[in-house]
Amino acid sequence: EVQLVESGGGLVQPGGSQRLSCAASGFTFSNYWMHWVRQAPGKGLVWLSRIIGDGSFLSYADSVKGRFTISRDNTKNTVDLQMNSLRVEDTGVYYCVRVTVGSSSVEVDYWGQGTLVTVSS
Amino acid sequence: QTVVTQEPSLTVSPGGTVTLTCASSTGAVTSGYYPNWFQQKPGQAPRALIFSTTNKHSWTPARFSGSLLGGKAALTLSGVQPEDEAEYYCLLYYDNSYFFGTGTKVTVL
Numbered sequence: 161e162v163q164l165v166e167s168g169g170g171l172v173q174p175g176g177s178q179r180l181s182c183a184a185s186g187f188t189f190s191n192y193w194m195h196w197v198r199q200a201p202g203k204g205l206v207w208l209s210r211i212i213g214d215g216s217f218l219s220y221a222d223s224v225k226g227r228f229t230i231s232r233d234n235t236k237n238t239v240d241l242q243m244n245s246l247r248v249e250d251t252g253v254y255y256c257v258r259v260t261v262g263s264s265s266v267e268v269d270y271w272g273q274g275t276l277v278t279v280s281s
Numbered sequence: 282q283t284v285v286t287q288e289p290s291l292t293v294s295p296g297g298t299v300t301l302t303c304a305s306s307t308g309a310v311t312s313g314y315y316p317n318w319f320q321q322k323p324g325q326a327p328r329a330l331i332f333s334t335t336n337k338h339s340w341t342p343a344r345f346s347g348s349l350l351g352g353k354a355a356l357t358l359s360g361v362q363p364e365d366e367a368e369y370y371c372l373l374y375y376d377n378s379y380f381f382g383t384g385t386k387v388t389v390l
Contacts (some may be wrong), residue, residue: 175379195379197362197381204370204383204384205319205321205327205370205372205381205384206381207379207380207381210379217296217324217341219377219378221378222282253324254329256374264373265315265332265336266315266317266332266333267317267332267333267336268317268319268329268332268372269329269332269338270329271326271328271329272326273326274326276365
């Protein structure tokens, strides 16, 4: 059974840092792209970042570029999101998501349950 | 910045049919945008329904189908059930990035 379990959420002050982690199980982790998605309270979904299976390629949404860093450890089956210079508008539930990319297909399938980050003084 | 627009809300009767659309500010949505669709109920994580325009996951009910319609991605719910009441989001891939739609609240009434 595929499982994605996020951790690391909590209350952080504006300008502070937080590190989120997602533990994956039930599949060959290194074969998949992994993404992070955020949802502010009562709002829609926002794509944040992605990392390829071997970690050699990654990309970010403009809103977090230069502040957030995605990384993965294929020996531990984890993908992390290091968040620096946090702003009030970064508040939300952060989801870890599995994606399969083929020659003519993009398949977003499994989501974690999410972890809540609250940026407030 | 790319903006992906969906209908804010739609209402459908049980057993009826409703079509949700997903438009991009960049122009017509094609299969090369690899549209994905998700359902989200209150307090829950999103659940994947459709990938790469028309493909269903193993758990996707048969009454859900994806297509391209008039330059937009579309999700059609046929024979709507009360449990289909939820928020629905599309996701497009464009210019090495991903963009979620604004979401459609579907009410079954």
